[in-house]
Amino acid sequence: MNDDEHTIAALRVALDERAAEIEPGDRLDEILERARPHRAAGVNRSWLLLAAAAAVLAVVAGVWLGLPDGSQPVPGGIDRPLPSATPSVGSTATEPPAPSTSEPTPTPTPTPTATTAGALAVLPVYYVAPIGDDARMVRLYREWLTSAGVTRGADDQARARAAVELAMTAVPPGTDGYLRTWDGVDLLDVSVTDARITITLSGPGTTAFPEDTERVTVQQLVWTAQAAVGKGTIPVRFELADGSGAMFGTQPVDRTYNRPASRDLYHEDLAPIWVTTPTRGQVLPAGRAVTVRGEACVFEATVSWELLREGTVVDNGFVTASVGAPDRGTYDIRLGSPRPGSYTVRVFELSAEDGRRVSAETTMPFTVR
Amino acid sequence: MTAMGEHGSAQRSADDAVTELYAAHWQPLVRLAWLLLHDAGEAEEIVQDAFVALHAHWSDLRDPIAATAYLRKTVLNRARSALRHRGVEERWAAAVRGGPDDPGTRTGVSAEDAAVAGLSRETLLAALARLPARQREVLVLRYYLDLGEAQIADALEISAGSVKTHASRGLAALRLGTERT
Numbered sequence: 147m148n149d150d151e152h153t154i155a156a157l158r159v160a161l162d163e164r165a166a167e168i169e170p171g172d173r174l175d176e177i178l179e180r181a182r183p184h185r186a187a188g189v190n191r192s193w194l195l196l197a198a199a200a201a202v203l204a205v206v207a208g209v210w211l212g213l214p215d216g217s218q219p220v221p222g223g224i225d226r227p228l229p230s231a232t233p234s235v236g237s238t239a240t241e242p243p244a245p246s247t248s249e250p251t252p253t254p255t256p257t258p259t260a261t262t263a264g265a266l267a268v269l270p271v272y273y274v275a276p277i278g279d280d281a282r283m284v285r286l287y288r289e290w291l292t293s294a295g296v297t298r299g300a301d302d303q304a305r306a307r308a309a310v311e312l313a314m315t316a317v318p319p320g321t322d323g324y325l326r327t328w329d330g331v332d333l334l335d336v337s338v339t340d341a342r343i344t345i346t347l348s349g350p351g352t353t354a355f356p357e358d359t360e361r362v363t364v365q366q367l368v369w370t371a372q373a374a375v376g377k378g379t380i381p382v383r384f385e386l387a388d389g390s391g392a393m394f395g396t397q398p399v400d401r402t403y404n405r406p407a408s409r410d411l412y413h414e415d416l417a418p419i420w421v422t423t424p425t426r427g428q429v430l431p432a433g434r435a436v437t438v439r440g441e442a443c444v445f446e447a448t449v450s451w452e453l454l455r456e457g458t459v460v461d462n463g464f465v466t467a468s469v470g471a472p473d474r475g476t477y478d479i480r481l482g483s484p485r486p487g488s489y490t491v492r493v494f495e496l497s498a499e500d501g502r503r504v505s506a507e508t509t510m511p512f513t514v515r
Numbered sequence: 516m517t518a519m520g521e522h523g524s525a526q527r528s529a530d531d532a533v534t535e536l537y538a539a540h541w542q543p544l545v546r547l548a549w550l551l552l553h554d555a556g557e558a559e560e561i562v563q564d565a566f567v568a569l570h571a572h573w574s575d576l577r578d579p580i581a582a583t584a585y586l587r588k589t590v591l592n593r594a595r596s597a598l599r600h601r602g603v604e605e606r607w608a609a610a611v612r613g614g615p616d617d618p619g620t621r622t623g624v625s626a627e628d629a630a631v632a633g634l635s636r637e638t639l640l641a642a643l644a645r646l647p648a649r650q651r652e653v654l655v656l657r658y659y660l661d662l663g664e665a666q667i668a669d670a671l672e673i674s675a676g677s678v679k680t681h682a683s684r685g686l687a688a689l690r691l692g693t694e695r696t
Contacts, residue, residue, distance in 0.1 A: 153689055154658060154686065157643070158659075162659070165659060168545060170541065170559050173541070173559065174534065174537050176563065177533065178534070178570075180567045181529070181567050181571065431599075437596075468571070
């Protein structure tokens with residue numbers, strides 16, 4: 147009894163004090179923006195701006211939508227903890243006394259053999275792939291991967307280098323279909339400062355791709371490096387060790403590269419449909435409801451889906467994303483509690499023209515056990 | 516999902532409600548999520564999603580009290596699901612955490628800080644982080660949000676009896692955990 151009272155009193159103080167150190171950034175603007183079914187009409191828009199005056203200031207100041215800490219602006223998910231959102235009280239250079247990653251853990255999980263200094267970092271890595279039936283139209287998908295020796299304590303440079311290396315070379319299990327557009331090019335160096343990420347490559351790469359594919363291929367490394375560093379949109383510069391002036395002959399190295407300036411332009415780089423939950427190959431407990439979550443930039447916000455169990459369609463339907471193209475919305479697909487087995491969820495957009503052609507799609511395998 | 520076709524005033528009333536609820540609950544909910552996840556970015560993301568979901572369901576709720584309960588439930592569910600994603604890596608980290616190999620307990624901020632103020636607090640929070648999810652949730656709801664048994668039962672969708680059990684087991688484990696370290 148006394149022991150309990152003592153524990154309770156200490157716990158109250160610990161929770162109150164620790165919680166008080168958390169000062170979340172303002173996200174009202176982004177919440178309202180994401181909640182809108184369609185691009186706002188003029189009247190609603192001005193009302194919204196009034197209601198969210200403070201957040202608007204942040205946007206005007208050039209900060210990513212409602213993410214005043216300049217965090218990773220990847221839609222729907224944050225690639226890394228926001229460094230400035232947690233006061234560095236308690237444990238700075240070391241692992242905090244509790245979990246501190248925002249990365250979902252993919253199934254090919256690192257066995258904790260690396261070192262006792264920390265588990266392997268789970269790195270966001272972008273890949274190039276066709277988005278639908280039209281093989282010429284490629285955009286970026288994101289995977290979560292680990293790299294031997296790169297632990298969570300690794301510095302920005304080590305993380306960025308490992309992630310870019312994975313982007314250029316790795317073919318993770320289950321990700322057939324990603325293009326290996328960097329074949330023949332070696333990564334020589336990645337350096338990171340607060341103002342610039344510099345990626346040094348051995349040469350310009352082949353010139354066999356359509357120009358837009360080459361552009362997206364360069365953006366692949368931009369997104370990957372920025373995500374791995376996790377400090378917002380630090381401009382990325384490329385250097386080619388053989389002295390060439392342009393990657394693939396079309397993407398000059400005398401300029402900096404960056405992500406699109408706002409979320410409604412992400413469609414220039416990102417695949418229209420992503421599944422963010424479950425993660426690739428994730429094992430989910432049987433008897434629990436499964437919700438597939440993701441992002442979609444699709445016509446009239448209509449997202450179609452199929453659930454396949456060992457290759458056979460066992461369920462299908464469609465849902466409405468939080469917002470339609472050109473904005474990038476989020477969607478939830480509730481699958482109930484699928485019985486144990488190996489599943490693939492396929493999420494797709496049917497062409498607005500004929501309703502048959504698949505204009506965008508992605509699939510995500512997972513297991514219920 | 517969204518009530519298409521009644522955008523105008525319904526949209527505005529949902530915006531209005533969400534703006535008000537945001538003012539009252541954004542910070543406490545992010546803090547709650549942080550206590551469950553120990554990750555500021557993820558905590559914000561989860562609570563943000565909860566507000567977006569609330570906006571979509573506002574026409575069903577239309578009541579600040581029901582909306583608050585909805586927000587809390589959504590945050591708890593998503594925090595739990597986020598923890599599940601961490602999987603093997605985190606289970607290993609949890610096993611190490613607080614033990615002799617935990618860099619956090621060995622090399623904290625400064626030995627002096629820890630000795631003066633931080634140790635018992637950080638030790639307690641580390642022990643809390645090692646508890647099974649339900650026990651941690653019950654303790655945080657009880658002793659951080661000061662919710663009563665019935666409210667906790669509702670938020671976690673478990674029985675009042677289970678709330679009691681989780682609370683007493685959690686407290687017992689905390690006592691042991693803090694003694695051990």
